[in-house]
Amino acid sequence: MTDRSDALTEAVQNARTAGQRVLIMGSGSKRFLTRADTDPGDRILSTEEHTGIEDYRKDELVVTVRSGTPLRTLRQVLGREGQMLAFEPPEFQGLGTVGGAVAAGLPGPGRPWRGSVRDSVLGVEMINGYGERLVFGGQVMKNVAGFDVSRLQSGAFGIFGVLLRVSLKVIPVPQTERSCVLALDREAAHQWMIRMSALPVPITAACWLDGQLHVRLSGAEPAVVRAARHVGGEQSADDGFWTALRDQTLPFFRSIGVACRYVPPAAALLDTDELIDWNGARRWTQRSPDQVPAGYRRFGPGYARDRCRDAGGNRAVAEYQHRLKQAFDPDSLFNAELTDADVAA
Amino acid sequence: MQTSLPEAFTATGEGRRAEAILRSCVHCGFCNATCPTYQLLGDELDGPRGRIYLIKDMLEQERVDPVAVQHLDRCLTCRSCETTCPSGVAYGELVEIGRNYQEARQPRGLIERLQRRWLLSVVPYPRVFARWAALGRLAGPFLPRRLRKQLPARPVRRPPPEEVANPVRIVLLLDGCAQRLSTPEVNDSLVELLAALGIRTLRVPEAGCCGALALHLGAASQARTAMASVLDSLSAHLEEVDAVISTASGCGVTLKDYGRLLADERESAAQAAAFADKVMDVGELLASLDARWRRALPVERIAVHVPCTLQHGQRRGDLPAKLLEQAGYSLVPVADGHLCCGSAGSYAVLQPELAERLGENKVAALTNGEPELIVTANVGCQVHLGALTKVPVRHWIELLAPEPG
Amino acid sequence: MSEPRQQPGTGQPDLEERGAARTRKRALKRLQSLLPEHCLLTRPAALKPYETDGLTAIRERPWVVALPETEAMLAGVIQICREEGIAVVPRGAGTGLSGGARPLADGVLLGLSKLDRILEIDLSNRAARVQPGVRNLAISEAVAEHGLYYAPDPSSQIACSIGGNVAENSGGVHCLKYGLTVHNILGLTVLTFAGDRLEIGGPGNDPECLDLLALYCGSEGLLGVVTEVWVRLLPVPPERRVLLGAFPAVAGAADAVAAIIRSGLVPAGLEMMDRLAVQAAEAFVHAGYPSDAEAVLLCELDGVAEEVAADARLVERVFRDFGASAVQTAETTEEQARLWLGRKAAFPAVGRLAPDYYCMDGTIPRARLAEVLARVSVLSERYGLAVANVFHAGDGNLHPLILYDANRPGELEQAEAFGAEILDLCVAVGGTVTGEHGVGVEKLGPMCGQFSEAELNQFFRLKAAFDPRGLLNPGKAIPTLTRCAEVGGMHVHGGRLPFPNLERF
Numbered sequence A: 001m002t003d004r005s006d007a008l009t010e011a012v013q014n015a016r017t018a019g020q021r022v023l024i025m026g027s028g029s030k031r032f033l034t035r036a037d038t039d040p041g042d043r044i045l046s047t048e049e050h051t052g053i054e055d056y057r058k059d060e061l062v063v064t065v066r067s068g069t070p071l072r073t074l075r076q077v078l079g080r081e082g083q084m085l086a087f088e089p090p091e092f093q094g095l096g097t098v099g100g101a102v103a104a105g106l107p108g109p110g111r112p113w114r115g116s117v118r119d120s121v122l123g124v125e126m127i128n129g130y131g132e133r134l135v136f137g138g139q140v141m142k143n144v145a146g147f148d149v150s151r152l153q154s155g156a157f158g159i160f161g162v163l164l165r166v167s168l169k170v171i172p173v174p175q176t177e178r179s180c181v182l183a184l185d186r187e188a189a190h191q192w193m194i195r196m197s198a199l200p201v202p203i204t205a206a207c208w209l210d211g212q213l214h215v216r217l218s219g220a221e222p223a224v225v226r227a228a229r230h231v232g233g234e235q236s237a238d239d240g241f242w243t244a245l246r247d248q249t250l251p252f253f254r255s256i257g258v259a260c261r262y263v264p265p266a267a268a269l270l271d272t273d274e275l276i277d278w279n280g281a282r283r284w285t286q287r288s289p290d291q292v293p294a295g296y297r298r299f300g301p302g303y304a305r306d307r308c309r310d311a312g313g314n315r316a317v318a319e320y321q322h323r324l325k326q327a328f329d330p331d332s333l334f335n336a337e338l339t340d341a342d343v344a345a
Numbered sequence B: 001m002q003t004s005l006p007e008a009f010t011a012t013g014e015g016r017r018a019e020a021i022l023r024s025c026v027h028c029g030f031c032n033a034t035c036p037t038y039q040l041l042g043d044e045l046d047g048p049r050g051r052i053y054l055i056k057d058m059l060e061q062e063r064v065d066p067v068a069v070q071h072l073d074r075c076l077t078c079r080s081c082e083t084t085c086p087s088g089v090a091y092g093e094l095v096e097i098g099r100n101y102q103e104a105r106q107p108r109g110l111i112e113r114l115q116r117r118w119l120l121s122v123v124p125y126p127r128v129f130a131r132w133a134a135l136g137r138l139a140g141p142f143l144p145r146r147l148r149k150q151l152p153a154r155p156v157r158r159p160p161p162e163e164v165a166n167p168v169r170i171v172l173l174l175d176g177c178a179q180r181l182s183t184p185e186v187n188d189s190l191v192e193l194l195a196a197l198g199i200r201t202l203r204v205p206e207a208g209c210c211g212a213l214a215l216h217l218g219a220a221s222q223a224r225t226a227m228a229s230v231l232d233s234l235s236a237h238l239e240e241v242d243a244v245i246s247t248a249s250g251c252g253v254t255l256k257d258y259g260r261l262l263a264d265e266r267e268s269a270a271q272a273a274a275f276a277d278k279v280m281d282v283g284e285l286l287a288s289l290d291a292r293w294r295r296a297l298p299v300e301r302i303a304v305h306v307p308c309t310l311q312h313g314q315r316r317g318d319l320p321a322k323l324l325e326q327a328g329y330s331l332v333p334v335a336d337g338h339l340c341c342g343s344a345g346s347y348a349v350l351q352p353e354l355a356e357r358l359g360e361n362k363v364a365a366l367t368n369g370e371p372e373l374i375v376t377a378n379v380g381c382q383v384h385l386g387a388l389t390k391v392p393v394r395h396w397i398e399l400l401a402p403e404p405g
Numbered sequence C: 001m002s003e004p005r006q007q008p009g010t011g012q013p014d015l016e017e018r019g020a021a022r023t024r025k026r027a028l029k030r031l032q033s034l035l036p037e038h039c040l041l042t043r044p045a046a047l048k049p050y051e052t053d054g055l056t057a058i059r060e061r062p063w064v065v066a067l068p069e070t071e072a073m074l075a076g077v078i079q080i081c082r083e084e085g086i087a088v089v090p091r092g093a094g095t096g097l098s099g100g101a102r103p104l105a106d107g108v109l110l111g112l113s114k115l116d117r118i119l120e121i122d123l124s125n126r127a128a129r130v131q132p133g134v135r136n137l138a139i140s141e142a143v144a145e146h147g148l149y150y151a152p153d154p155s156s157q158i159a160c161s162i163g164g165n166v167a168e169n170s171g172g173v174h175c176l177k178y179g180l181t182v183h184n185i186l187g188l189t190v191l192t193f194a195g196d197r198l199e200i201g202g203p204g205n206d207p208e209c210l211d212l213l214a215l216y217c218g219s220e221g222l223l224g225v226v227t228e229v230w231v232r233l234l235p236v237p238p239e240r241r242v243l244l245g246a247f248p249a250v251a252g253a254a255d256a257v258a259a260i261i262r263s264g265l266v267p268a269g270l271e272m273m274d275r276l277a278v279q280a281a282e283a284f285v286h287a288g289y290p291s292d293a294e295a296v297l298l299c300e301l302d303g304v305a306e307e308v309a310a311d312a313r314l315v316e317r318v319f320r321d322f323g324a325s326a327v328q329t330a331e332t333t334e335e336q337a338r339l340w341l342g343r344k345a346a347f348p349a350v351g352r353l354a355p356d357y358y359c360m361d362g363t364i365p366r367a368r369l370a371e372v373l374a375r376v377s378v379l380s381e382r383y384g385l386a387v388a389n390v391f392h393a394g395d396g397n398l399h400p401l402i403l404y405d406a407n408r409p410g411e412l413e414q415a416e417a418f419g420a421e422i423l424d425l426c427v428a429v430g431g432t433v434t435g436e437h438g439v440g441v442e443k444l445g446p447m448c449g450q451f452s453e454a455e456l457n458q459f460f461r462l463k464a465a466f467d468p469r470g471l472l473n474p475g476k477a478i479p480t481l482t483r484c485a486e487v488g489g490m491h492v493h494g495g496r497l498p499f500p501n502l503e504r505f
């Protein structure tokens, strides 16, 4: 529980003076999304010691956390008060920091219903490439004072600067949660998802894998009970499947490698071995790194760079992303491997 | 809203009213959302908020700019904006003041002047109008299709029923000007309907136009003359009747407003107010009766077009649907019921393009549910819509018959 | 460190002016050949009604008004203005309450109200693609037959445009549960001032780029003109119920709000109106609001029947615990619609009580509601100006409406000084100067109190990344440092500059 803000700021300023680039690192759990391996010459700026929950106002549904705080710690603290993070960030063997979760912007299985990471971000304090400490957003739900720099940080993999603390919206843990498993083929499951999305059913996750449609229902007891009757299938109160899906510990992910694509939920099914997540909006396929089909992105080295530098192939947008990076970090101090042409991925 | 009107103007009654109305507008823009012309044109100047601003500017600058004239001309005076306005801005009254101001200060071009003078000297006078109509029918083959369809057909009159002995009520029914020629069957059938309910109807053929048309056109003095003459011809009967009825909601809304319109006339102000108090839309009369209704026509599916003058002007837009449903008709849903059909008094003649677009949209909305019949409550709408669709358009009271007993 | 760009306002003014006049003449010619006559307004009388938006205290007559009917025309206007160096101010429906669409005397006002088509309704992806001028409510109306709706419902939803909603990141009476504009749009097409057409996101959930979508939300037209929006559609909940609690004291109502949120319940909407606001709304809708209560809470619950019933019991208990003298339930759709109509029309309805109102928009932590409202009423007495309170209580987003009469000399200035004190108070208790109405030109002063020099500079660099010459909606949203220096100075002596002329950056 230490506040290392000053030390981190000083480290950035020193690096800046020395003309040295830095790699921001939480626990390094998502390193696999940025680069295959760490260069021994990298100057690593670790937030791991910058930990602690600074302000938790449970009545306001807001928590402000230092970026190096382990996700697991935050989860436990919130859980004790019957609250949780809406975006269900993945957690790997207890690893993963709050700063890293926000920077990576990877939401869990509830994404289409509970929103993405940025939807929960209310404010940040960060160090930009000038070595300045800046505060954007705040601790209230509604705030349109100035450009929304805080939400921009989510999914930016740290290219704009070091997050020192973030204020996040939290939600009450649902009163009841129930999982249903239906034996359906892929096509039928997909149609089911499309149909259900137009109905007011308290679904908070829907995923198809290996001939089974998994559905999670959450909310007030009566609503969930009724919906569960409607959905049918085999039912359980256990959320093991969802945690495994979230943290990618299902056997599906432990294979030669995976690639994903983000699509409109009703988009046609392509690949025969696709795992359907997010009610159809995210599809996974098992492929080795050199055989990623067109339209998919490899979930591994290059993933973050594809987003931060190439904007998923959208050239006009990529140009503005580049200018944005310049606006925050003109000397490309931070995570240059994700944005700069001259740094190999 | 802040105003700085010239003192000379705010010293007048009109000026004071204008100032009060302008200041009550808080410029929120809600009214634009339900204004038919703003919906079509998407220009602030063609919405109520912009028109209010144009009027404010005109009164403040004491200058009539052609821009202001053009955009006030495009206003239908449908008063949909008034229904929407949370702040209670009396737009109808303000635009009347604005138009009078313009007409008094800024002569129009020759053609416009002739057109308006023609309207004012023909439509309000049934006999003159009848002659024009006959002429029009003769010239029919040479007239544009739309105009041809709008001409009143040769009237088919029904003999009046026997006079009701021992009436439960006596009402005075105004025949209006244009209606007398275009759709005389409406009032004829109302007289029958009322007779069956034991109500005696009085008709005073010499009572002419209510003045609505002149008011629309900003012809203030002509409007006052028309109103005075109506009062004159009716004053003898006023004592004996329980209510004054019109089946044209466009006339009704003006008649109900006589008290305000003539408030400045020293001699007739009191009389006008007393008269206005007795005015009722036919729907209000029917709804006030202790009657049960049945279908008078063998049709099922009806689309109701509520005239602006009934829903926005008199705020009794609910009546036709209510009574028709009681009678057992099934009403098809109609989208955007708050929007004007484009008839709007002389609008269809003066702004044919917009009127036609509004009319077409209206017909599309009305016929979407595939009704067998369209009904409305004002002669202008009836004729206007009738020219645009194959589905017959009638006055809604023609569909009602009292349940015996 | 690169400084924000300042307008190069130096040297031979005559020459400069003549040059500018020539440029404008040429630009006008080009605009005239691009746009049909009814899409380009140039007569002073026609420009006048465009001089202001929903905040009439701030006015400026634009040089010309362009009303493109197609995206191609819109791009043409931007191109001409870029090439001629003329500033552009986008405008949606002009309902903004912070002067965001306030025109510039030497700039083009770009009205988007003619771009009002719903382009596509994608039922299987529950999304719709619409032009920027489409009214917020028109979207829900268009998809109602499919049992869907667009969730964010600003009180101005009948009139405000979706483009304006994006630019302000508008909230609504239901954003407590369903979020703000940023949470309910899926994609944007934006035209930058440089002429680039950016397509961000779409009917899928996640754009495969940085989150420019969120950045555009609330950017007040400074980063580009929104030309298309993909909105997310939600299924209409099977059951809705609205509870109305009448409280004898404002503090009780405020505490009830905090208690409901604390209970873990997330109502669809939780709104408060005080006595004056109720009086105004009732005069318009005749919904049967209690006239003797000091504060009224409206709480909407939605979901499946059993859930709604249980939640309603809880809310009713909380209302009573905190002293509600009466609790009514509106169950029929018509009753509910009337209650909401009154709430949504409350700002303009206040026009029945006074000729002008000045609407504040601070957000505060909900636990501080009672305290801040009490303070506001003390200030109200000190300034001798009445305040009607009507606001999104569940979000802690206050809208004190300061009633004044602009025709009375000095009253506007009083109202502004009063407003500034309220905003200071909001920041002091850990809130912000604007929750949903935006900074515009109106809250530039208070922004200085909320952001440091380094932060403001970061905003400028961000702006410059999209619009290096600063010609798109200049002078809005972010105060210049010079201005903050001035305001800061003023602030020490108490009181703020009332909307002084602003430098452009």
Ligand SMILES: Cc1cc2nc3c(=O)[nH]c(=O)nc-3n(C[C@H](O)[C@H](O)[C@H](O)COP(=O)(O)OP(=O)(O)OC[C@H]3O[C@@H](n4cnc5c(N)ncnc54)[C@H](O)[C@@H]3O)c2cc1C
Binding pocket: A023, A024, A025, A026, A027, A028, A029, A030, A031, A034, A047, A067, A068, A071, A089, A090, A091, A092, A095, A096, A097, A098, A099, A100, A101, A102, A103, A104, A106, A107, A157, A158, A159, A161, A162, A163, A164, A246, A247, A248, A304, A335
């Ligand atoms: C499908 C999926 C699979 C996953 N699989 C794994 C897995 O196999 N192994 C694993 O370890 N994790 C995995 N994760 C994610 C991870 O467990 C959590 O999301 C966690 O929060 C990562 O945090 P971190 O601190 O380890 O981030 P890091 O990996 O340290 O950082 C991630 C990115 O964020 C930046 N960053 C970190 N902290 C900051 C900061 N304070 N300010 C600015 N930028 C910062 C880094 O520069 C880097 O670009 C997975 C996530 C998903 C969605």
Ligand SMILES: Cc1cc2nc3c(=O)[nH]c(=O)nc-3n(C[C@H](O)[C@H](O)[C@H](O)COP(=O)(O)OP(=O)(O)OC[C@H]3O[C@@H](n4cnc5c(N)ncnc54)[C@H](O)[C@@H]3O)c2cc1C
Binding pocket: B027, B028, B029, C053, C054, C089, C090, C091, C092, C093, C094, C095, C096, C097, C099, C100, C101, C112, C132, C153, C154, C155, C156, C159, C160, C161, C162, C163, C164, C165, C166, C167, C168, C169, C170, C171, C172, C173, C220, C221, C222, C224, C225, C226, C227, C347, C348, C436, C437, C473, C476
């Ligand atoms: C009575 C009343 C009640 C209100 N209630 C609420 C409420 O509950 N919640 C709320 O959030 N707001 C509310 N507002 C404020 C206002 O309605 C919103 O800010 C609305 O989003 C503005 O939309 P508009 O179309 O009128 O935009 P305008 O006022 O025309 O413009 C607002 C800003 O957006 C920019 N802009 C507009 N269109 C575009 C575009 N296509 N591309 C880029 N920039 C654009 C303009 O430059 C300007 O900066 C209310 C206003 C009124 C008058």
Ligand code: SF4
Binding pocket: B024, B025, B026, B027, B028, B029, B030, B031, B032, B048, B049, B052, B081, B084, B085, B086, B087, B088, B089, C348, C351
């Ligand atoms: S709705 Fe009423 S107050 Fe609002 S702009 Fe229109 S007339 Fe003015």
Ligand code: SF4
Binding pocket: B034, B035, B036, B037, B038, B046, B047, B048, B051, B074, B075, B076, B077, B078, B079, B080, B081, B082, B091
């Ligand atoms: S009267 Fe009708 S046409 Fe005229 S401004 Fe009002 S709503 Fe628009």
